[in-house]
Amino acid sequence: xxxxxxxxxxxxxxxxxxxxxxxxxxxxxxxxxxxxxxxxxxxxxxxxxxxxxxxxxxxxxxxxxxxxxxxxxxxxxxxxxxxxxxxxxxxxxxxxxxxxxxxxxxxxxxxxxxxxxxxxxxxxxxxxxxxxxxxxxxxxxxxxxxxxxxxxxxxxxxxxxxxxxxxxxxxxxxxxxxxxxxxxxxxxxxxxxxxxxxxxxxxxxxxxxxxxxxxxxxxxxxxxxxxxxxxxxxxxxxxxxxxxxxxxxxxxxxxxxxxxxxxxxxxxxxxxxxxxxxxxxxxxxxxxxxxxxxxxxxxxxxxxxxxxxxxxxxxxxxxxxxxxxxxxxxxxxxxxxxxxxxxxxxxxxxxxxxxxxxxxxxxxxxxxxxxxxxxxxxxxxxxxxxxxxxxxxxxxxxxxxxxxxxxxxxxxxxxxxxxxxxxxxxxxxxxxxxxxxxxxxxxxxxxxxxxxxxxxxxxxxxxxxxxxxxxxxxxxxxxxxxxxxxxxxxxxxxxxxxxxxxxxxxxxxxxxxxxxxxxxxxxxxxxxxxxxxxxxxxxxx
Amino acid sequence: xxxxxxxxxxxxxxxxxxxxxxxxxxxxxxxxxxxxxxxxxxxxxxxxxxxxxxxxxxxxxxxxxxxxxxxxxxxxxxxxxxxxxxxxxxxxxxxxxxxxxxxxxxxxxxxxxxxxxxxxxxxxxxxxxxxxxxxxxxxxxxxxxxxxxxxxxxxxxxxxxxxxxxxxxxxxxxxxxxxxxxxxxxxxxxxxxxxxxxxxxxxxxxxxxxxxxxxxxxxxxxxxxxxxxxxxxxxxxxxxxxxxxxxxxxxxxxxxxxxxxxxxxxxxxxxxx
Numbered sequence: 001x002x003x004x005x006x007x008x009x010x011x012x013x014x015x016x017x018x019x020x021x022x023x024x025x026x027x028x029x030x031x032x033x034x035x036x037x038x039x040x041x042x043x044x045x046x047x048x049x050x051x052x053x054x055x056x057x058x059x060x061x062x063x064x065x066x067x068x069x070x071x072x073x074x075x076x077x078x079x080x081x082x083x084x085x086x087x088x089x090x091x092x093x094x095x096x097x098x099x100x101x102x103x104x105x106x107x108x109x110x111x112x113x114x115x116x117x118x119x120x121x122x123x124x125x126x127x128x129x130x131x132x133x134x135x136x137x138x139x140x141x142x143x144x145x146x147x148x149x150x151x152x153x154x155x156x157x158x159x160x161x162x163x164x165x166x167x168x169x170x171x172x173x174x175x176x177x178x179x180x181x182x183x184x185x186x187x188x189x190x191x192x193x194x195x196x197x198x199x200x201x202x203x204x205x206x207x208x209x210x211x212x213x214x215x216x217x218x219x220x221x222x223x224x225x226x227x228x229x230x231x232x233x234x235x236x237x238x239x240x241x242x243x244x245x246x247x248x249x250x251x252x253x254x255x256x257x258x259x260x261x262x263x264x265x266x267x268x269x270x271x272x273x274x275x276x277x278x279x280x281x282x283x284x285x286x287x288x289x290x291x292x293x294x295x296x297x298x299x300x301x302x303x304x305x306x307x308x309x310x311x312x313x314x315x316x317x318x319x320x321x322x323x324x325x326x327x328x329x330x331x332x333x334x335x336x337x338x339x340x341x342x343x344x345x346x347x348x349x350x351x352x353x354x355x356x357x358x359x360x361x362x363x364x365x366x367x368x369x370x371x372x373x374x375x376x377x378x379x380x381x382x383x384x385x386x387x388x389x390x391x392x393x394x395x396x397x398x399x400x401x402x403x404x405x406x407x408x409x410x411x412x413x414x415x416x417x418x419x420x421x422x423x424x425x426x427x428x429x430x431x432x433x434x435x436x437x438x439x440x441x442x443x444x445x446x447x448x449x450x451x452x453x454x455x456x457x458x459x460x461x462x463x464x465x466x467x468x469x470x471x472x473x474x475x476x477x478x479x480x481x482x483x484x485x486x487x488x489x490x491x492x493x494x495x496x497x498x499x500x501x502x503x504x505x506x507x508x509x510x511x512x513x514x515x516x517x518x519x520x521x522x523x524x525x526x527x528x529x530x531x532x533x534x535x536x537x538x539x540x541x
Numbered sequence: 542x543x544x545x546x547x548x549x550x551x552x553x554x555x556x557x558x559x560x561x562x563x564x565x566x567x568x569x570x571x572x573x574x575x576x577x578x579x580x581x582x583x584x585x586x587x588x589x590x591x592x593x594x595x596x597x598x599x600x601x602x603x604x605x606x607x608x609x610x611x612x613x614x615x616x617x618x619x620x621x622x623x624x625x626x627x628x629x630x631x632x633x634x635x636x637x638x639x640x641x642x643x644x645x646x647x648x649x650x651x652x653x654x655x656x657x658x659x660x661x662x663x664x665x666x667x668x669x670x671x672x673x674x675x676x677x678x679x680x681x682x683x684x685x686x687x688x689x690x691x692x693x694x695x696x697x698x699x700x701x702x703x704x705x706x707x708x709x710x711x712x713x714x715x716x717x718x719x720x721x722x723x724x725x726x727x728x729x730x731x732x733x734x735x736x737x738x739x740x741x742x743x744x745x746x747x748x749x750x751x752x753x754x755x756x757x758x759x760x761x762x763x764x765x766x767x768x769x770x771x772x773x774x775x776x777x778x779x780x781x782x783x784x785x786x787x788x789x790x791x792x793x794x795x796x797x798x799x800x801x802x803x804x805x806x807x808x809x810x811x812x813x814x
Contacts, residue, residue: 231610385574403590
């Protein structure tokens with residue numbers, strides 16, 4: 001059993017409040033749900049909509065099925081756009097009913113913003129939430145009273161318990177993709193973040209700005225993204241695990257400093273929350289168009305690692321791991337996320353890991369050489385001010401003690417030292433995660449945020465008797481032969497949110513894997529399960 | 542002096558700046574291991590290579606954000622950004638303005654030879670109008686950038702100019718700048734013997750005069766900073782004793798605890814994207 005609701009209207013009409021309040025109380029009541037949003041780059045007007053899916057089993061994607069309820073907060077646009085996708089027995093709550101609720105909000109609470117809470121009460125009644133539990137979950141008396149008004153409206157309009165869904169009482173936590181990355185970064189020991197606001201990465205910065213009041217981390221808003229990454233490299237050099245977060249356009253400004261990190265071997269973690277480009281593109285929509293860009297960003301040759309988490313759990317785990325990898329190998333580590341994952345609120349079942357990673361602060365004597373040539377390419381790393389050991393770091397080609405040099409034999413040894421780290425990085429790649437019956441001839445390949453949409457499509461196809469399985473790459477660079485085990489004899493369908501199939505090309509180039517078909521979407525919206533099922537069936541038949 | 546192959550031309554103004562800086566840093570009441578130099582790219586930006594301190598020699602124009610990062614991460618360190626006029630005022634012009642606004646205890650030094658020397662003599666932001674060079678064959682059309690007036694206007698609490706041809710003056714100004722608690726900006730007039738045939742040692746010697754003490758009012762300081770030509774003032778133009786310096790956070794070797802992270806798990810879903 002599941003319930004799919006869409007709340008649409010003009011920016012500023014309170015749809016986001018409905019989503020925030022609904023997901024908050026659903027989480028407290030122990031419901032399993034998935035919520036995401038589709039919004040314009042404006043503060044007022046236009047058309048935005050928020051989608052929430054509540055189910056009696058874990059859900060981590062938009063179903064793409066007809067809506068069970070559409071709530072139109074505006075006077076026509078939401079109805080025009082979304083009523084056609086309302087299910088046969090679906091409920092439409094339009095201007096007339098929203099008007100009555102608004103009148104109630106103004107009358108009973110002298111506050112039109114209580115409308116969103118009343119709507120939440122109505123939705124909770126629709127899915128048969130226990131009134132006593134709802135009362136208990138309410139944060140204060142006004143909210144309690146508004147939620148009860150919502151239940152009254154549901155009763156009056158004969159909507160109560162129309163689609164009863166049972167909550168699940170296991171320990172769980174509600175997180176959006178950016179919160180998960182920020183939490184993972186904290187667990188990885190991140191203590192310094194610099195950034196310049198850019199959708200859809202801003203909430204990562206906001207998270208750090210917020211928690212900095214309570215814990216020993218620092219957030220600095222930079223004058224531009226060039227400064228942001230240079231500040232983070234300065235902080236990393238001085239001894240803090242550091243990070244920047246931006247989107248493609250901001251990352252474009254950072255690229256010279258990516259190269260600086262490569263040359264100076266300064267550990268750094270860089271999050272690119274992708275949105276559709278080129279240039280300003282669609283600022284608030286989703287895309288996976290920056291893979292090639294991030295892979296090749298920065299002049300010159302140096303090793304790097306790129307993670308692309310596909311779930312909340314993986315976002316936490318890979319963000320945490322990124323700091324460890326960056327530190328141990330002294331390379332830039334990238335995390336590719338996107339607006340879809342950033343803006344989707346999901347339930348993580350079980351306990352959130354809180355085990356912290358720590359770094360060492362080794363002390364050396366005078367004569368310490370920051371760029372000592374070693375077998376694995378990793379030189380001893382320490383920080384200024386701990387002893388007489390000087391930490392000398394240079395963007396020019398340099399000697400082992402960090403002095404500018406044009407000794408070309410040394411140049412060759414330094415290039416080889418830096419690139420030797422790749423051997424170690426190859427040994428510790430994060431293996432792709434596999435889902436479904438791997439004996440199936442057809443494998444759906446994905447990377448980054450599409451993972452759980454694809455997995456649900458695999459389940460749906462299996463239910464229809466179609467044998468498919470999926471393989472998801474949470475690490476997209478470096479790619480090693482063992483990651484491709486068993487894939488060369490399969491029919492591969494690569495699913496990506498971009499127009500050119502960048503990952504399919506990379507699989508061909510790096511692993512010799514030939515992708516038979518590609519399912520690409522680049523209108524700025526995420527895939528839905530139903531849409532993927534449809535497209536895969538079309539390809540297979 | 543370290544055994545090092547120095548890349549500067551014989552007679553370069555960077556030599557006296559280097560030896561004065563070494564003397565000042567050596568005599569500071571601060572252990573040498575707590576000093577970090579940052580620099581960008583250019584002839585002056587090679588300075589840290591020739592001094593016995595920790596350094597991060599980064600990219601062109603980026604000495605200041607590096608310095609900000611180091612200082613924010615490690616308030617215990619004394620941070621000095623040293624680069625040329627092209628680096629600090631041209632490629633790094635935006636950082637120059639905004640680093641001052643951050644109110645951190647950082648010293649910003651610009652070895653100002655009024656020319657791009659490492660790339661062989663093109664106009665820099667401080668090149669005088671009508672000066673001819675390969676990329677400005679008809680003479681520089683741009684107005685020269687006034688780093689001192691801008692720094693005072695933006696809010697730097699310590700703004701000075703000194704002259705590479707006057708080591709004694711340089712020594713006292715650099716010492717005061719580094720010891721000043723707050724962002725200090727020092728523009729150092731530095732003759733380029735290879736590419737600037739106008740602003741030479743004799744040219745400066747005929748013109749520079751020493752300010753006895755900082756100006757009492759900000760606007761007067763800005764006005765004095767605009768003096769250029771037959772008479773060129775050197776000294777401390779502006780020194781704001783009321784300035785409140787921003788203190789960095791004590792984070793180094795103070796990791797976040799697991800308990801703190803557990804408490805933060807309920808941090809609200811944030812509306813801003």
